[in-house]
Amino acid sequence: MQKITFDIEDIYENYDLSGEYAGYYVINNGHINSTFVIDYKDEKDGIKSYVLQHINTHVFKKPDQLMENITAVSDHLRKKILEEGGDPERENLNVIKTKNGATFFIDAQERHWRLYNYISDSYTCQRIEDPKTFYNAAKAFGHFQCRLADFPIQTLHETIPNFHHTVWRFENFKESIEKDVINRVKTVKPEIDFAFKREEDAGVLLALADRGQLPLRVTHNDTKLNNVMFDVHTDEGICVIDLDTVMPGLSLYDFGDSIRFGANTAEEDEKDISKVSLDLELYETYVSGYLASAGKSLNELEIECLPFSAKLLTFECGLRFLTDYLDGDVYFKTAYDDHNLVRCRTQFALVEDIEKKMPQMVEITQRVYKEL
Numbered sequence: 091m092q093k094i095t096f097d098i099e100d101i102y103e104n105y106d107l108s109g110e111y112a113g114y115y116v117i118n119n120g121h122i123n124s125t126f127v128i129d130y131k132d133e134k135d136g137i138k139s140y141v142l143q144h145i146n147t148h149v150f151k152k153p154d155q156l157m158e159n160i161t162a163v164s165d166h167l168r169k170k171i172l173e174e175g176g177d178p179e180r181e182n183l184n185v186i187k188t189k190n191g192a193t194f195f196i197d198a199q200e201r202h203w204r205l206y207n208y209i210s211d212s213y214t215c216q217r218i219e220d221p222k223t224f225y226n227a228a229k230a231f232g233h234f235q236c237r238l239a240d241f242p243i244q245t246l247h248e249t250i251p252n253f254h255h256t257v258w259r260f261e262n263f264k265e266s267i268e269k270d271v272i273n274r275v276k277t278v279k280p281e282i283d284f285a286f287k288r289e290e291d292a293g294v295l296l297a298l299a300d301r302g303q304l305p306l307r308v309t310h311n312d313t314k315l316n317n318v319m320f321d322v323h324t325d326e327g328i329c330v331i332d333l334d335t336v337m338p339g340l341s342l343y344d345f346g347d348s349i350r351f352g353a354n355t356a357e358e359d360e361k362d363i364s365k366v367s368l369d370l371e372l373y374e375t376y377v378s379g380y381l382a383s384a385g386k387s388l389n390e391l392e393i394e395c396l397p398f399s400a401k402l403l404t405f406e407c408g409l410r411f412l413t414d415y416l417d418g419d420v421y422f423k424t425a426y427d428d429h430n431l432v433r434c435r436t437q438f439a440l441v442e443d444i445e446k447k448m449p450q451m452v453e454i455t456q457r458v459y460k461e462l
């Protein structure tokens with residue numbers, strides 16, 4: 091990825107920020123967008139910081155629609171937080187408008203930039219060291235879902251079409267088998283058989299949605315632990331960040347994906363699948379936190395489907411890894427030749443363990459729900 095830098099003159103030109111520029115530092119030079127904290131010194135208030143982010147338009151090809159989604163969701167959340175008596179400067183990712191009222195600006199090199207508030211006295215986590223962290227993350231994502239329950243979903247753009255359309259993912263998988271572009275099909279017969287035995291699972295939630303039994307909601311679609319800001323004093327999850335993939339979907343997508351990565355006892359690319367299992371205590375921890383904040387906004391079928399969503403999202407992820415392996419590793423970044431296959435096997439091993447533990451997961455979910 092090419093190193094991205096910014097020109098401070100662009101900030102002066104496009105934003106009306108009080109104080110004197112005092113420097114910047116990189117907080118995350120990730121795989122998609124480049125992010126900086128820029129500091130301004132004010133005699134009255136001291137240092138005030140902002141988050142400046144370069145938008146990767148190779149990934150997000152329609153930045154106008156991207157920013158329309160983010161701004162609309164952010165504005166809605168801000169209103170809800172104010173109604174609840176909260177602090178939207180700490181509990182929300184606010185888009186700072188340019189001098190002419192735009193949500194981003196384009197520099198002389200045709201690069202797109204946006205500016206957010208900086209959430210001070212906070213931190214992010216890359217892994218779960220304490221179940222309390224998982225509980226607090228669940229509450230944060232639950233609040234996100236609950237506050238957006240009445241959002242006008244028809245106004246959102248689908249920035250990544252068919253992102254969690256598992257039937258569509260399965261059709262892609264079938265095409266990859268048929269094409270067999272680098273002659274790998276013969277090497278993964280057990281994985282292919284595993285997937286086909288569960289083909290009917292792919293359409294379960296979609297069918298319920300088509301019948302109107304599962305409502306379309308605002309989904310985050312990247313519910314990783316590090317997309318929650320935690321308060322340094324209380325360790326509470328105070329703000330959900332990285333809204334690039336917010337779009338219409340099912341609440342179950344976000345929940346299932348959280349369990350897929352958060353309650354797995356092994357890393358995503360663990361080669362020894364005997365280490366892979368679903369941690370039922372972590373599952374209960376997340377369900378408890380999530381329903382404590384989102385439960386009142388969900389219907390009974392959504393709650394009933396929570397355990398299945400963990401299986402489906404894990405299966406979908408494994409299917410995507412296997413498809414990419416058959417295609418020659420063209421989508422996911424890999425560190426070695428069989429990396430995607432290892433990832434696939436890890437996800438499929440987790441699917442198997444979830445299937446074994448499904449009765450316990452159902453019991454946990456219903457018990458937690460009844461105790462609310």
